[in-house]
Amino acid sequence: MKVSINDIFDQIVETKIDYGGTYALKDIRLDLRKGQEYDISDSYMEAYRYLCDCLLLDEEHNDSQKLVDLFLVHQYLCWCYLSRETIDKLAENTDQLEDSIKIIRECFFSYRVVGAFQDCTNQYEILRESRLWTRLGPPEQMPLMKEAAKSYRNTGDFRNALRVYYECLELNSPDDWLQRVELLLKMGKVYRNYLKQIEFAKFYVEEAYAILHEHCPYNSEEEKKYAFICCDTLGQIYRDEQDYERAENFFVESKETFGGMGGRACIHEMLMKYQDNHEHADSGLTRDIEFLKNVIDGLEKNPMEEVGAGIRSVQLSRLKFMDCTRTREEAFRELARGRSVAYKYNDIKTVIRSYMAEADFFKQEKNYGKYIETSKKAIELASSGNQLVLENEIIKEVVEWSNIMPDIVDSATKIGLIKRRKDIYKKLIEFSKQSIDIVRKGVSFSQDRIIAMYGIVLNDFEQISGELSGIIDIFNAEIEKINEKYTAYLKTEIQGFTYKSILHKFKNDLPDQDTIDRLRLLCENIQVNQQEGREILSEVNRRLETFANVVAHIKEAVTQTLVESRSEKQWHSLNQLIRTGIDNFVCYKPQYKQMIQYVNREQNIMIMVQSTLFETTVSEIVNNAFGYMEALRMNKEMESKFRFMLDVTAVEERTVILECYSMYWDKEAAKKNESAEAAQTHTA
Numbered sequence: 001m002k003v004s005i006n007d008i009f010d011q012i013v014e015t016k017i018d019y020g021g022t023y024a025l026k027d028i029r030l031d032l033r034k035g036q037e038y039d040i041s042d043s044y045m046e047a048y049r050y051l052c053d054c055l056l057l058d059e060e061h062n063d064s065q066k067l068v069d070l071f072l073v074h075q076y077l078c079w080c081y082l083s084r085e086t087i088d089k090l091a092e093n094t095d096q097l098e099d100s101i102k103i104i105r106e107c108f109f110s111y112r113v114v115g116a117f118q119d120c121t122n123q124y125e126i127l128r129e130s131r132l133w134t135r136l137g138p139p140e141q142m143p144l145m146k147e148a149a150k151s152y153r154n155t156g157d158f159r160n161a162l163r164v165y166y167e168c169l170e171l172n173s174p175d176d177w178l179q180r181v182e183l184l185l186k187m188g189k190v191y192r193n194y195l196k197q198i199e200f201a202k203f204y205v206e207e208a209y210a211i212l213h214e215h216c217p218y219n220s221e222e223e224k225k226y227a228f229i230c231c232d233t234l235g236q237i238y239r240d241e242q243d244y245e246r247a248e249n250f251f252v253e254s255k256e257t258f259g260g261m262g263g264r265a266c267i268h269e270m271l272m273k274y275q276d277n278h279e280h281a282d283s284g285l286t287r288d289i290e291f292l293k294n295v296i297d298g299l300e301k302n303p304m305e306e307v308g309a310g311i312r313s314v315q316l317s318r319l320k321f322m323d324c325t326r327t328r329e330e331a332f333r334e335l336a337r338g339r340s341v342a343y344k345y346n347d348i349k350t351v352i353r354s355y356m357a358e359a360d361f362f363k364q365e366k367n368y369g370k371y372i373e374t375s376k377k378a379i380e381l382a383s384s385g386n387q388l389v390l391e392n393e394i395i396k397e398v399v400e401w402s403n404i405m406p407d408i409v410d411s412a413t414k415i416g417l418i419k420r421r422k423d424i425y426k427k428l429i430e431f432s433k434q435s436i437d438i439v440r441k442g443v444s445f446s447q448d449r450i451i452a453m454y455g456i457v458l459n460d461f462e463q464i465s466g467e468l469s470g471i472i473d474i475f476n477a478e479i480e481k482i483n484e485k486y487t488a489y490l491k492t493e494i495q496g497f498t499y500k501s502i503l504h505k506f507k508n509d510l511p512d513q514d515t516i517d518r519l520r521l522l523c524e525n526i527q528v529n530q531q532e533g534r535e536i537l538s539e540v541n542r543r544l545e546t547f548a549n550v551v552a553h554i555k556e557a558v559t560q561t562l563v564e565s566r567s568e569k570q571w572h573s574l575n576q577l578i579r580t581g582i583d584n585f586v587c588y589k590p591q592y593k594q595m596i597q598y599v600n601r602e603q604n605i606m607i608m609v610q611s612t613l614f615e616t617t618v619s620e621i622v623n624n625a626f627g628y629m630e631a632l633r634m635n636k637e638m639e640s641k642f643r644f645m646l647d648v649t650a651v652e653e654r655t656v657i658l659e660c661y662s663m664y665w666d667k668e669a670a671k672k673n674e675s676a677e678a679a680q681t682h683t684a
Contacts, residue, residue, distance in 0.1 A: 023343070585626075
């Protein structure tokens with residue numbers, strides 16, 4: 001039985017938004033199933049027009065329900081007419097080709113607006129592989145590519161976002177200067193907002209600014225639109241660099257170009273007063289709160305602009321938290337509202353920022369438990385959404401606070417965060433490499449500008465590599481604390497912890513093999529791509545190999561000990577424990593094995609002691625003795641002239657004295673002693 005278009009219409013009109021709770025528009029779905037037979041006897045155009053007429057979608061409506069209806073219409077059209085199996089048929093209908101492209105563009109737009117970013121990119125990839133795409137020229141391809149690039153960006157697929165934007169730039173006609181400005185601004189946004197490559201972002205936005213000034217004064221509203229966006233973006237870049245004077249100049253220019261209320265520049269200019277290190281005698285906090293509240297009210301009235309209310313609500317919550325005349329609950333309510341709007345439109349970046357603000361509130365209230373808990377939620381979201389810059393920002397702050405207040409994060413979590421931050425910078429280096437590849441293509445820039453781009457990318461690469469080296473240093477410093485931690489664990493046994501639990505915890509705190517392998521691979525990648533500093537990298541590699549061997553040895557020894565330790569308080573032969581302690585020492589300095597003699601006294605053979613610290617104590621005694629000896633003599637002298645005797649005397653039940661002393665032997669004494677030992681062994 002075929003599913004008719006009227007059945008689809010019934011589904012659409014019965015699909016209502018549940019305003020009662022948190023929801024995402026992208027998750028509102030028609031019941032379209034594989035295996036069902038859909039009636040597609042109507043053409044693509046006829047099906048679209050029929051549904052639009054029935055739903056009155058050709059009229060102007062600032063209505064969220066109408067936006068959802070449009071989204072559902074395109075779900076049905078994509079399912080039946082724009083699948084991998086059916087889309088090529090559209091290329092055959094040349095009479096309707098122009099109208100079909102307009103509908104597909106509307107599809108991409110509606111998917112992006114409701115936050116169905118993955119659906120949009122999937123549909124774009126189907127279109128690119130179809131015969132229909134080859135029938136289109138740059139004017140038809142460009143709008144679809146720009147919509148797809150935005151969706152790639154919003155899903156965290158920055159590599160494809162940049163790739164598609166650069167493809168657009170190469171397709172762009174030299175005569176269409178305004179579209180070139182638009183593309184440069186969009187690329188600058190990816191580099192600034194998502195990859196934090198500020199100098200590269202500045203390069204593209206300044207390129208756009210230079211082109212705009214060549215064509216000033218502006219003759220159309222669209223030209224004015226990109227002029228004030230450009231100035232506003234430059235203002236934000238300089239604001240983030242704390243160059244507030246230059247930022248102010250660009251905000252003023254943006255407002256003058258926009259006219260009236262001044263657009264977004266007014267908001268950014270107002271928020272700039274509350275930046276760190278920005279001096280403001282009278283911020284007018286009450287007035288600014290009211291201003292931002294009015295902005296949010298205006299955004300919420302228009303479903304096409306409502307997504308902006310999410311980030312503005314998060315910003316408003318920060319201002320309300322600063323206002324001592326208001327309750328903390330008011331700021332938290334504002335956060336919840338912003339988060340709800342962001343979830344609705346799948347604006348994950350704003351959701352993450354809402355958790356970051358909430359964590360900051362808890363931190364200011366000295367509620368560090370909630371601070372860490374909320375920060376972990378933000379990190380998890382940022383990691384799953386590939387929001388590298390935000391994730392790195394959160395981790396960096398948590399680690400810095402854990403250095404100040406060690407008790408708020410356990411060591412295993414801290415090392416995990418540092419390792420994750422290292423992985424983030426590794427990804428950022430990959431984006432720097434991609435930038436270099438793109439620059440090599442030229443992208444229709446002048447030779448001078450290409451050289452400037454090379455300089456920016458290489459500087460950025462070095463800066464990221466330097467940051468990565470710093471993170472490795474931090475990681476190594478954390479590893480250095482392992483020995484101290486082990487000693488601390490051993491001391492806790494008197495507080496009721498068992499030997500086996502101590503060993504378990506110590507073993508789990510050590511880095512795993514995957515971590516070592518990733519560090520090794522990272523060093524190799526840096527060594528391949530960075531000409532300078534090879535000696536330092538070689539030294540890092542050498543130390544890394546040594547460290548890997550030590551960790552492997554410790555883990556193996558601990559694992560074996562745990563296997564052999566059948567009970568927590570087991571009594572062992574004193575002689576065997578002394579030999580174990582000596583063997584532990586010899587593992588690190590096997591060349592000294594022949595220099596140690598163990599005096600086996602018959603009356604002490606059956607003495608039993610607890611093993612918890614004894615083997616370690618013996619190792620330390622022997623190690624200290626040889627350390628003293630090394631300070632006095634060279635290796636060859638030690639091997640030929642020194643012997644160490646280990647003797648045990650029972651004083652009373654389960655109480656022993658361990659004597660460790662060295663004797664200087666001349667050759668004659670040594671020979672006599674060796675003969676006596678041989679005779680004693682033969683007699684035994």
